[in-house]
Amino acid sequence: MRILHTSDWHVGKVLKGQSRVEEHVAVLAQVVEIARAEQPDLVIVAGDLYDTAAPSPESTRLVTRALSALRRTGADVVAIGGNHDNGAALDALRPWADAAGITLRGSVRDQPAEHVIEGTTSAGERWRLVALPFLSQRYAVRAVEMYDLTAAEATQTYADHLARLLGKLTEGFSEAGVVNLVTAHVTVVGASQGGGERESQTVLGYAVPATVFPNNTHYVALGHLHRAQTVLGPCQIRYSGSPLAIDFGEGENVPAVSVVDVTAQTAAKVREVPVTSASALRTVRGSLEQLASLKTGDAWLRVYVRELPRAGLREEVQEMLPRALEVRIDPDMIASTPGPRAEERAGRSPRDLFADYLASRGVSDEGVQELFDELYEETSA
Template sequence: MRILHTSDWHIGRSFHGNSTLPAIAQVLDALVQHVRSQQVDVVAVAGDVFDTTTPSVEAYETLSQALARLRDAGARVVLTSGNHDSATRLGFQSQFAALGGIHVITRADRADRPVTIDDEHGPVHFYGIPYTEPILLRREFPDCAARSHAEALDFLMQRVRRDLSERGGRSVALAHCFAVAFRHDEQDAAESIGRADAGSASAVRRSEEQTVGLERDITSGGLDLVPVQVFDGPDYVALGHLHGRSTLSPRVRYSGAPLHYSFSEGFKPRGAWLVELGAAGLQEVTWLDLPVPRRLSTLEASLDELMQGPEYADHEGDWVSAVLTDEVRPIDAMRKLQQRFPHCARVDHRPARIAPDDARRYGDRVQAKSDPELIDGFLRHVRNGVGATDFELEVLNDVLESLTAREATA
């Protein structure tokens, strides 16, 4: 059986005020082409299908068209909800959709009721675990004492393993969380405290270093790490939530988002995992690239260099984050940059030269004998040691002379 693992479509998300619907539709079309060319049997979508709990009509239409094309390409679809989705809205008419080969799993009480799909080697059971807050899980299951997302997933995975032991056969699990591969010493420390998110600081740091700029916090209480051992049992575990691809073990992986949603993700590849199950279980996992509709580039230079430098010509069609190194913040920089880079979306100012620290009080630093000198001293204080330019001094002198003349005739 061939399975395409994808996640975090975030349909409806904006990028610095710009709609991403045309871009995600283009990428999902490419995903359909992979399904067709690779003869994929099942597409597994591990949560965050939408970006908001109240998706627009256009977002629903984009999803409906993508699912219809995936089915037309010959694949069944197993889809779960993430922390961005509304489980109720996403799961609406799920029973009806299942008749057409689109299996939407948004209820925790169905996590141990798999979607079973047969191939030439027998059944493969797909267990979808939707994102569920621990407090809601405790209300639904009286025997559940979960206080963290890790404990909630552990509770549900125990139910999955019990069901799998009775059914037998191969299996795939889908989940939406922040999973981490603890080292043995870190796992022992976490278990001794009784909380999976209490691993050593080094485990947390390693996880954060691997996921800089991604969505790390999916609980109201803060970072909640899930040890990869929670997912023992299935032949393959398709994870969602982190926007960069990651391999926690040969059988536990993140596919990442199919589209770049922030400049911090710009260097990360976009794609999906092609998972092949043989008669004995996991056989091979291959990365399939997806197109990037518009590159994301961070350019650092002075405004004049960015506007005139020929080395930046290749970035004129990119989404651009400009880091300006001018000593003084340029006026109207965004409008000027968009004359060359129409898709410039962000401008930061980081002066190349930083004035040395001055421990003197502000009053001592701006001591002056004349008003122009006083203003020049203030500008040096607020502009990283850069005083008034010749043009500014000329304007200041004209204004001060006019005020002096007005006061003299009052």
């Protein structure tokens, strides 16, 4: 059978005030075109369909249309909730999804069978997919208790809970002649972050070892990390990555979807198919003269300016580079002279204190001081 694995769409993403909706329309249209060309039996969307738990109607319309278009290619479609999604809200869409022939799992339900999806390809090949949406620390404990396993101890880790849940859900993987699959939205130890993930839910107790996935699994389709990669483990474990760069930390990633060929008797073979419809995200550095000579195409830019700080510098850069969404002074240009101690600040005016701060940072532009004076007067009135 053939699987198209994608994840981390983050529809509704706004980058430094810039909407990405037109890029998302183009990217998801290309994902659908890839599905038409590759003719997968199954499409897996491994979480973070949205960038926010309260998506706009426009974002909801885009996601539902994309899922419907993927289903119209003839593939079965399974999508799960990620940490950016509102699991309950996704579950509220299940009547629509069921009517459209799409399997949607937003949150963990109280019946294990809800998360074990079975199907048969047009060629008669059977497959079984365990679909596990994102679980927070707190709900991982509740999920274990829901399934009447042994008592959840307070000292047990997040990884312990996920291992027990997956052990319960994959009990049927011992059956011969079936392609066994898992999809989850989780961080696996040893994988590389893509640069734009939510830090608190990729480390600090949320990472799990690859051994939580049983070795009789043919393919594990993961979401959460935005860089496409295979993770060493007891079976084939892979992140498809995001089909577009979400933040500037992901500028080096290659957006793609994963196409997987696998049978019950053979190991999964994975190909990356690039997704090229979105604008690149680039970080550039230089003086104003150097920046003026750059050819950046349609990329969105993060700019580190090698100039001393002064009023109006940001506006100069953005006039020169209209697609600069973030403008910063290169750290090498900022002085690191320590400011006055607390006892030296006592009794001094805000204007004098701000002047000291500017001096400590190597800023000598009187215009900056004048802007501070104006702002201080307005807020003090």
